[in-house]
Amino acid sequence: MEHARLQLVNKLFNDRPKSYKYNLFQMKLLIDRLTQHYNLTDYKQQRHNLAFVTVDKQLSPDIITHLRDYEGFSHFVLLSCVDWIEDDKLQLTYLLNQPNHKYEIGVRVLIDRKNPEMVSLHKMWKQIWTYQRELHEAFGIIFPGSPRLEENFVLEGWTEKPHMLRDFDTKEYAERTYFPRPGRTSNDPATYMREKLYPNQPVTAKTNKND
Amino acid sequence: MINSFLGFKPDRSLYPKTNAEGKLEIDLSSHQYTKLWLGPNHPGVTGNMAMELTLNGDEIVEGKTHVGYLHRGFEKLIERRLFVQGFPTSIRMCVAEPDTNEYLIAACTEELSGYDKQVPEMAKWLRMLSLEMARLQGLLRGVPGQAGTFSLGIGVQWGTYLRDLILDRFEELTGARVYHMYIIPGGVRGLLPDGFKDRMEDNLKEIDQFIIKIRKLIFNNAVFKTRAVGLGVITPKMVDQYGIVGTNARAAGVKRDVRKDNPYLFYDLLDFDPPTATEGDVYARTWVRWQELIQTVDLIRQIMAKMPEKGEIRAQMPNVLNWRIPQGETYVKLESGRGEYGLYYVTDGSDKPRRVNLRGPSYTHGIALLEDMLVNTNIADVHALMVSLQVCPPEIER
Amino acid sequence: MNIKDIFTPFTVWSSVLKDPVTIKNPIGREAAPRYRGFHYNDINACIGCGTCEAICENQAIDLVPVEGIVTKSGDSGLRPMVDYGRCCWCALCVDICTTASLRLTNAYTWVDTDPDNFRFIPGVDKKDWDEVQLGWRKPEPNYSFYGLHRQHMGELHAEDRKSSFIEFVQGYSKEQAQQEADRCVSCGICVATCPAHMGIPEYIKAIRNDDMEEGMRILYETNPLPEICGRICTHKCEDVCSIGHHGDPLSIRWLKRYIADQIPTDVNTYQDILGTGNLAKNGKKIAIVGSGPSGLSAAHYLALLGYSITVFEKLPAAGGMMRYGIPEYRLPYDQIDKDINYIASLGVEFKYNITVGKDITLDQLSKDFDAVFSGTGLHLGRSTRIPGSDNENVYQSVDLLRDIVTGKPVPVMPKVVVIGGGNVAMDITRSMARLQMEKYGKVDVLATSLEDEDFMPADREEIVEAREEGCTIVPGYGPQEVVLENGKLKGLKVWKCLSIFDENKAFNPKFDSAQERIFEADMVIESIGQGMDLSYLTEEIKSKIEFNNRGRIVVDADYQAKGLPWLFVGGDIIEGPDVIHGIANGHRAAMGIDRFLNG
Structure with missing residues (x-):
């Protein structure tokens, strides 16, 4: 029994790398083909079957259409947004799946965080308008022409800023909106022990400096 | 019809x-x-x-x-928590199969921190076992539940009882019945208890009988056939148009299964072939799920036979309180009972994730597809359609 | 559809006479042995470290004081209180619990009409399930939320190190230090135990962030001798380390050394990092007697406050016991100089080869300076006073260790017996081994102590390392007589020690004369403790101040001598003996002097 199991696992570790290599090879070819047409930056092969590329905002509808119509990325997986508040950018990630070769590509588009606007792709896949509606509510991104964009998605009657932005503080909102349970206090062990055991002993160095 | x-x-x-x-x-x-x-x-x-x-x-x-009436903002909550604290919250994003969320959080954090190779073999088998058990308990509710939407309640009662037996096994293995919190970054949280396999086998035998009974009850049933055949047809062309996955796509003749297409864990060591149908209506979807029920029982038997007797359950990971993951992003997916279930995970080098975005199959099935399917149907068919697409609202709201 | 479809569903009628499931499996069954039910905490094992609170993703745990649990070294006296309004029973608190005291029982039913009852202290507030043994416990083994094993410290091989005095502990590499620092759960239990109350979790965090300058600033808040302390501190913090309850305690001392080692020797770099290049003088002068750890610590913190400091040292270099007592293989001289040079760069003046009481009187100092700090240490060796101990070949360890440093010729004989089981005894044992290696090419040193092996006061690693270097350690014997033959030393007669303390816990060893052994020796070294030399205090001063029953000067919380306001006393003659106590009370005396002079 144990022997048979080990044989199985060994088989797996022999077979998997081969298919991984094939997958990687296919993805490399794909990226080569794409770079002939488009300017891809930040190409990263995350896994044997998953790569991320960054493209220009203006080029992105074009490249996504190209991927769908000429490269067989017929399955639209996900549209997501990441808030890079430090760089003042929102990153839209269009994740596409190629069902024949069974690999995925993530197309990243960086848009301005202050004026977030992106071309609507609702005509390309029928579920995209849902994602766009959600991102409009969660990040405040405008997709002109996207159906039912202004309708509430999960938050009815929301008046605060878009809740998935990094600078929306969930905890602060919860404390402001709901009431905390009264009588809850906690102690930090180190501070508590100092108060109990050595309240007057120096724990920092005092300095007298020239200004 | x-x-x-x-x-x-x-x-x-x-x-x-x-x-x-x-x-x-x-x-x-x-x-x-x-x-x-x-x-x-x-x-x-x-x-x-x-x-x-x-x-x-x-x-x-x-x-x-x-949507938005029950759960809101889990993704945001996970973004505000340490990597190890993510999985108890994530399970609430789909109550029907909570283990899938745990696995995705664990797999994403392991991949981005470079610990995916260190996960012990035993832990991977146990992860697979708990994922298949989750699928089984979901199907035990889902298959008779489809008949339940046409007021055929007896199957639901049988299914609920059998699902409870699987929950008993979950309780033994993971320490909880519904919110298992079993798959943790680095491995799992416990070995199989003594005698688990025997008790599981007893349960599977009961389920084998149930599978036969439910076929007679549902699929050879005039009422069910009348109501379900021809209702809510998904054509193969629609699959890519709407992003339809899982059993819904397979019932339309598009054979897509993450377990086969992009094998994760040890699924390529198991012997199985995802069932398909061609009609794409409610009847076909239920039929595919019934066949998947048979297959899942078989898979659990295969896993229990093939898994090692003992082994390490968790890799030595960094201290969970100080764990930082370098900047990166990934998308990990698995085949849940409802289809491709994935997590887009972005880290920024701090001790908390930058973005966690769950791609649940219900997101497309429950909104774009369901809304279009509802048109021209009868009010009594709404529930049948919704259940047949296996819509789970929490994974839309997140 | 055919006629079969009408009749087949009626097969369900076959179950009509079966018992319902609710009769087969009635309500009230016990939960699975691993079930995550209500909390129980073994409050005697719990140390209140608060890692459960840190990992709780729902903020369901508060740390609260509990009546009857005293805050003491290694135990914060706090205990977790769980709010079941927030708890999600994920049991992360159990999995991380450093003492494995917290667990979840498999009890799962509890009805109460008062919602406030669902906030309680497990283990303190009595509950029905307190005796339940089944439930979720920390999974064992090889399942841990933090590293259980410390990073291995690179050392020279015993064969290499015993032939020279070069430092044999190699220090952590960056990778090792970061992995070791990663094990810390930042509970802060250690801070209270450290005599200087160093910010241990903070500087370990600085290592994790690879910010050595920040680490250095944190070290200097409470400890001006990090290079020295990073090597030879008695690391009492590691004894109470919370993760040491189930695993190796954190190598706090080596991590401290790692930070200090990363900073270049140049004093200007030190001043830049610590921001001490521009200190303002306040015009007051302080004399410090003795340049040991307490004196240097007081000098450093007073210099930061702007005082002009003069340090009087009897010996030709600063450092006290750190230089003249601790062998070079544990603490190299350049590392002592690194710390002391920075203190000197703050404007502290050192006067060497001046013995207070002989070259200058304490009275004179009190007139020339605004205040005097005295940290003269324990430099007199204690004798066993057994017959024959007045022989010329019976030596005191402190004298020999000092002579090794000053370069005086040290007598080395082929067979050496050391009496004593403390760190100083180990120091002289291992030093003599090195000297024998140099002179004879082989090691023949034997150390014997009253205490059993498990109770020897020396650090465990010192004993192990001494043995590795070829020394013999024979614990559990009491010296009775130095065996002489025609006035020539032949050996040491010892008896098996049965007990050291009597019923009143007073030192009163009992021996079994039947178990007698004679250790052959050409030379016996006594290392059973040191005494203080207070001869620099004149009779007039002595009459003003008070002494306690152990002969120590009575001081107040500011280390100000009772009866003599200008005299502050610290170091080994008050507390210890060890370096970190000296540093701590030097700092506190400095604050006391500042309060005394500036109100």
């Missing part, structure tokens, strides 16, 4: 006209239409979801899905 059986012929002249923008022109004041809210509190609706229906008689001319 249903329409012809009941001799019902809709009068299309009474339907609302579409305007130049392609939108329906519905004038509620004409007394020709009724607005009906189905849910969020309705026994036929799985989870807390509402459907805003516009009716012409008892026919639906427009349907809109509304």
Whole structure:
């Protein structure tokens, strides 16, 4: 029994790398083909079957259409947004799946965080308008022409800023909106022990400096 | 089929006209239409979801899905927590199969921190076992549940009992019945208890009998056939148009299964072939799921036979309180009972994730697809459609 | 559809006479042995470290004081209180619990009408399930939320190190230090136990962040001798380390050394990092007697406050016991100089070869300076006073260790017996081994102590390392007589020690004369403790101040001598003996002097 199991696992570790290599090879070819047409930056092969590329905002509808119509990325997986508040950018990630070769590509588009606007792709896949509606509510991104964009998605009657932005503080909102349970206090062990055991002993160095 | 059986012929002249923008022109004041809210509190609706229906008689001319009544902002909550604290929150994003969320959080954090190679073999088998058990308990509710939407309740009662037996096994293995919190970054949280396999085998034998009984009850049932055949047809062309995955796609003849296409864990060591159908209607989807039930029982038997007797359960990971993951992003997916279930995970080098985005199959099935499918159906078919697409609202709201 | 479809569903009628499931499996069954039910905490094992609170993703745990549990070294006296309004029973608190005291029982039913009852202290507030043994416990083994094993410290091989005095502990590499720092759960239990109350979790965090300058600033808040302490501190903090309850305690001392080692020797770099290049003088002068750890610590913190400091040292270099007592293989001289040079760069003046009481009187100092700090240490060796101990070949370890440093010729004989089981005894044992290696090419040193092996006061690693270097350690014997033959030393007669303390816990060893052994020796070294030399205090001063029953000067919380306001006393003659106590009370005396002079 144990022997048979080990044989199985060994088989797996022999077979998997081969298919991984094939997958990687296919993805490399794909990226080569794409770079002939488009300017891809930040190409990263995350896994044997998953790569991320960054493209220009203006080029992105074009490249996504190209991927769908000429490269067989017929399955639209996900549209997501990441808030890079430090760089003042929102990153839209269009994740596409190629069902024949069974690999995925993530197309990243960086848009301005202050004026977030992106071309609507609702005509390309029928579920995209849902994602766009959600991102409009969660990040405040405008997709002109996207159906039912202004309708509430999960938050009815929301008046605060878009809740998935990094600078929306969930905890602060919860404390402001709901009431905390009264009588809850906690102690930090180190501070508590100092108060109990050595309240007057120096724990920092005092300095007298020239200004 | 249903329409012809009941001799019902809709009068299309009474339907609302579409305007130049392609939108329906519905004038509620004409007394020709009724607005009906189905849910969020309705026994036929799985989870807390509402459907805003516009009716012409008892026919639906427009349907809109509304979510957000139960769970909100879990992704945001996970973004504000340490990597190890993510999995107890994540399970709430789909109650029907909570283990899938745990696995995705664990797999994403392991991949981005470079510990995916260190996960012990035993832990991987146990992860697979708990994922298949989760699928099994989901199907035990889902298959008879489809008949339940046509008021055939007896199967649901049998299924609920058997599901409870699987929950007993979950309780033994993971320490909880529904929110298992078993798969943790680095491995799992416990070995199989003594005698687990025997008790599991006893349960599987009961389920084998149930599988036969349910076939007689549902699939050779005149009422079920009348109602389900021809309802909510998904054509192969729609699969890519709407992003349909899982059993819904397989019932339409598009054979896609993440376990086969992009094998994770040790699924390529198991001997199975995802069942398919060609009709793409509610009957076909239920039939595919029933076959998947047989297959899942077989898979659990295979896993229990093939897994090692003992081994390490968790890799030595960094201290969970100080764990930082370098900047990176990934998308990990698995095949849940409802289809491709994935997690887009972005880290920024700090001790908390930058973005966690769950891609649940219900996101497309429950909104874009369901809304389009509702049109021209009867009000009594709404629940059947929703259950047949296996819509789980929490994974839409997240 | 055919006629079969009408009749097949009626097969369900076959179950009509079966018992319902609710009769087969009635309500009230016990939960699975691993079930995650209500909390129970073994409050005697719990140390209140608060890691449960840190990992709780729902903020369901508060740390609260509990009546009857005293805050003491290694135990914060706090205990977790769980709020079941927030708890999600994920049991992360159990999995991380450093003492494995917290667990979840498999009890799962509890009805109460008062919602406030669902906030309680497990283990303190009595509950029905307190005796339940089944439930979720920390999974064992090889399942841990933090590293259980410390990073291995690179050392020279015993064969290499015993032939020279070069430092044999190699220090952590960056990778090792970060992995070791990663094990810390930042509970802060250690801070209270450290005599200087160093910010241990903070500087370990600085290592994790690879911010050595920040680490250095944190070290200097409470400890001006990090290079020295990073090597030879008695690391009492590691004894109470919370993760040491189930695993190796954190190598706090080596991590401290790692930070200090990363900073270049140049004093200007030190001043830049610590921001001490621009200190303002306040015009007051302080004399410090003795340049040991307490004196240097007081000098450093007073210099930061702007005082002009003069340090009087009897010996030709600063450092006290750190230089003249601790062998070079544990603490190299350049590392002592690194710390002391920075203190000197703050404007502290050192006067060497001046013995207070002989070259200058204490009275004179009190007139020339605004205040005097005295940290003169324990430099007199204690004798066993056994017959024959007045022989010329019976030596005191402190004298020999000092002579090794100053370069005086040290007598080395082929067979050496050391009396004593403390760190100083180990120091002289291992030093003599090195000297024998140099002179004879082989090691023959034997150390014997009263205490059993498990109770020897020396650090465990010192004993192990001494043995590795070829020394013999024979614990559990009491010296009775130095065996002489025609006035020539032949050996040491010892008896098996049965007990050291009597019923009143007073030192009163009992021996078994039947178990007698004679250790052959050409030379016996006594290392059973040191005494203080207070001869620099004149009779007039002595009459003003008070002494306690152990002969120590009575001081107040500011280390100000009772009866003589200008005299502050610290170091080994008050507390210890060890370096970190000296540093701590030097700092506190500095604050006391500042309060005394500036109100």
